[in-house]
Amino acid sequence: MISEKMKPLVQNNSAIREMFEEGKRLAAIYGRENVYDFSLGNPNVPAPAEVNQAIRDVLDEEESTFVHGYMSNSGYEDVRETIAGSLNRRFGTAFHQGNILMTVGAASGMNVILKTILNPGDQVIAFAPYFLEYGNYVRNYDGELVIVPPDTTDFQPDMAAFEARINKKTKAVIINTPNNPTGVVYSHETLCEIAGILEKKQAELGASIVLLSDEPYRELAYDGVEVPYVTNYYANTVVCYSYSKSLSLPGERIGYLVIPDELEDSQTVFAAATIANRVLGCVNAPSLMQRVVKRCVDAKTDVAAYDRNRNLLYSSLTEYGFSCVKPQGAFYLFVKSPEEDEKAFCGICKQHNILVVPGTSFACPGYVRISYCVSYEQIERSLPAFKAVAAHYGLI
Numbered sequence: 001m002i003s004e005k006m007k008p009l010v011q012n013n014s015a016i017r018e019m020f021e022e023g024k025r026l027a028a029i030y031g032r033e034n035v036y037d038f039s040l041g042n043p044n045v046p047a048p049a050e051v052n053q054a055i056r057d058v059l060d061e062e063e064s065t066f067v068h069g070y071m072s073n074s075g076y077e078d079v080r081e082t083i084a085g086s087l088n089r090r091f092g093t094a095f096h097q098g099n100i101l102m103t104v105g106a107a108s109g110m111n112v113i114l115k116t117i118l119n120p121g122d123q124v125i126a127f128a129p130y131f132l133e134y135g136n137y138v139r140n141y142d143g144e145l146v147i148v149p150p151d152t153t154d155f156q157p158d159m160a161a162f163e164a165r166i167n168k169k170t171k172a173v174i175i176n177t178p179n180n181p182t183g184v185v186y187s188h189e190t191l192c193e194i195a196g197i198l199e200k201k202q203a204e205l206g207a208s209i210v211l212l213s214d215e216p217y218r219e220l221a222y223d224g225v226e227v228p229y230v231t232n233y234y235a236n237t238v239v240c241y242s243y244s245k246s247l248s249l250p251g252e253r254i255g256y257l258v259i260p261d262e263l264e265d266s267q268t269v270f271a272a273a274t275i276a277n278r279v280l281g282c283v284n285a286p287s288l289m290q291r292v293v294k295r296c297v298d299a300k301t302d303v304a305a306y307d308r309n310r311n312l313l314y315s316s317l318t319e320y321g322f323s324c325v326k327p328q329g330a331f332y333l334f335v336k337s338p339e340e341d342e343k344a345f346c347g348i349c350k351q352h353n354i355l356v357v358p359g360t361s362f363a364c365p366g367y368v369r370i371s372y373c374v375s376y377e378q379i380e381r382s383l384p385a386f387k388a389v390a391a392h393y394g395l396i
């Protein structure tokens with residue numbers, strides 16, 4: 001009964017489910033606290049107190065039929081104006097509500113913009129390692145994902161390989177900074193280079209290429225590192241933002257797209273994206289959450305908690321002989337597998353009750369992703385197990 005297009009998705013999903021089931025199986029045998037599950041990107045830091053307060057306040061103070069009602073498919077104007085104002089204060093931009101389209105999280109934002117711009121056969125470039133759902137999102141609209149291979153020395157984009165992949169079929173380029181799974185942040189210089197290449201290629205090909213900046217981890221950056229705002233570098237940029245990680249609200253499904261005035265045909269794109277939001281079945285972003293983010297537009301999650309996790313895990317694993325680029329953002333470590341087949345390495349980790357995700361899941365074999373959005377205590381408890389894995393490989 002199911003479509004040919006769905007079949008590979010179903011097959012892939014069983015691998016994720018298998019890992020989930022494996023975690024449950026190990027927990028039943030060894031006890032939950034003795035299984036070290038580093039596989040998920042589900043924030044363990046609770047949503048800021050003001051978010052929960054805002055939910056109560058919205059329900060107490062705003063009219064029920066309004067809070068739970070339909071609004072414009074692009075979202076409440078006052079919410080969008082507030083978000084635009086906050087971005088302008090922080091990044092020196094000049095957005096207004098007409099640039100902000102409320103979405104059902106980043107996953108939906110990406111789908112909305114890809115549906116808006118892709119024709120069948122159009123190519124979308126992504127830099128490996130990347131969030132594997134990008135391929136599914138692009139294929140939803142019969143586009144083709146083109147992958148720039150990773151530069152594993154520092155996981156910064158390989159500019160020559162990037163430029164070589166741009167051609168007349170290229171419609172968009174996805175970047176994700178701070179990055180899942182590497183934690184790498186693109187610097188001012190890196191963004192200048194990407195913008196320079198895109199501008200050159202646009203002129204050469206006489207076509208527009210959209211830079212799609214997927215930013216669920218924007219607020220999660222450490223050591224004072226700057227996460228530059230991408231619309232300030234390249235006119236044909238669309239930003240895809242989410243509150244899933246920044247306010248620990250992944251289940252609430254709230255985010256937005258920024259479609260700047262500078263984007264070619266900006267108003268038409270905005271109008272089309274609003275329709276895409278509707279016809280994809282989202283209709284509009286969750287109303288209650290829109291009202292809440294208006295009240296919490298400058299609320300912050302406890303980044304220091306993730307930073308503490310990062311430091312403990314990074315310093316311990318490198319001390320045990322594992323090799324890894326120190327992440328500057330997000331909440332993942334991307335660790336080099338001590339043997340070529342990282343799936344075998346994941347198997348050895350599992351023997352020590354450690355669950356990590358193979359790099360193949362990010363189009364980057366030979367590495368594994370360790371999510372440190374877990375409790376500090378879980379990391380502490382897991383260290384002897386990591387040490388035993390290191391000993392297995394003769395690293396210590």
Ligand code: PLP
Nearest residue numbers: 041105106107131176180242244
């Ligand atoms: N993009 C990246 C890079 C992610 O890591 C995730 C979630 O983990 C998403 C998009 C989807 O986020 P959302 O919950 O906002 O749909």
